[in-house]
Amino acid sequence: MLKKIGLGVVVVALFFILVGWLLPSEFKVVRTVRIEAPAEIIFNHVKDLRKWQHWGVWFERDPDMKVVYEGPVSAVGMKSSWQSETQGNGEMETVAIEENQRFIYTLTFPEMGVGSTGELTLREKEGETVVIWHDYGDVGANPLLHYVAFFMDRMIGADLQMGLENLKVISETEFQAM
Template sequence: MLKKMAIGTAAILLFFVVVGWLLPSEFKVVRTIRIEAPADIIFKHVKDLKKWQHWGVWFERDPDMQVAYAGPDSSVGMKSTWQSESQGNGEMEIVAIEENQRFIYTLVFPDMGVGSTGELTLRDKEGETVVIWHDYGDVGANPLLHYVAFFMDRMIGEDLQMGLENLKVIAEAEFQQKQ
């Protein structure tokens, strides 16, 4: 009986590993929102990593998150690092900026061995700004991490959307005050 249970358990584990190898290692999560404010108002909240605390959902979930910043403010090379029991530890670095149009960063979660690249793209459209948030990456050859890639949209998609909605509230309120 124990031998059958061991063989059955091994077969199930082998099945999950084989399926993991068949799953893609790459992932891409995309969310979009329309904001009734010009791109320059929105972009200043995006390119300054210190301002992410006002609209990023992870900071809402853990108000005790320890965050540190390094490098030139709101410029390529600026980094934020954080430690959080509930949200994990990580590092984000700005790698490219096209003023009022595109913001690119790298994101690393060293405890999980997973990272990604993120982009926020802003496009003027009929008096509004369309903001598109992409997060994409490759988890490598580990078949167990392929499951992470497969479920990444479900894992972070809602967080990206909620962040965009928070950004919308902030940018539209600021725009209304300026009018």
Template sequence: MLPSHYKVERSIIINVSQQKLFPQIANLKNWQNWGVMFKRNPNMTIEYSGQAGRVGMTSLWLSETKGGGEMQIIAIEKNQRLIYSLNLSDSQINSTGEIVLSKVEGGTKVVWMGYGDVGINPIDRYFAFFMDYLVGSDYEMGLDNLKLVAEAS
């Protein structure tokens, strides 16, 4: 039977402290500097609400070619963890994302995860089965971009 749950996870070592790196993650406006969807579609419309880097901060976006969505910070542990909800307008599959920072020799290990449950729909379960293949490379590119931005500043 096909799974209803999925989890995508990637990690990278970035040669800066957690304290220096965390603002790039916790302020959703900074995702424009490293997020893959922003690089692929720089002309999309983006709106932000809520206080930067705080629970409740939200980004809404709309793209003529990639659709739209909403991301909202739902939990923060300063300099350690950010948890967000992600809802894409052209999909009924909603997910939770998590970025975890931990100190390692010479910098910070960043683990980026996305996970969720697609329910009982068999077509959605196929998406769950292939989710790592579908979005894993986006996580890798996003982490590579984050490393470049963080280490350059």
């Protein structure tokens, strides 16, 4: 009887590993919001990593998060690193800026050995700005991490959307106060 149970466990484990190998290692999550404010106002909240605390949902979830900033403010090379018991530990670095149009960063979670690249793209048109947030990456060859890639949209999509909604409120409020 124990041999059958052991064999069953091995078969199930091999099945999950095999399926993991078949799943893609790459992921891409995309969310969009329309903001009734100029791109310049919005971009000022995006390019300065210190301002992410005002609209990023992760900071709301853990007000005790310890964040350290270094490098040039609102410029390529600006970094933030954080420690959080509930949101995990990570690092973010600004890698490219196209003023009022595009912001690109890398995000790493050293403890998990995974990371991603993120882009916030702004398209100003007829009194509003469309902001598109992309987060994409490759989890590598580990078949168990392929499950993470497969479910990444469900895991972080709502967080990206809520962050964009928070950015919308902050930017529109600032624009209306001008």
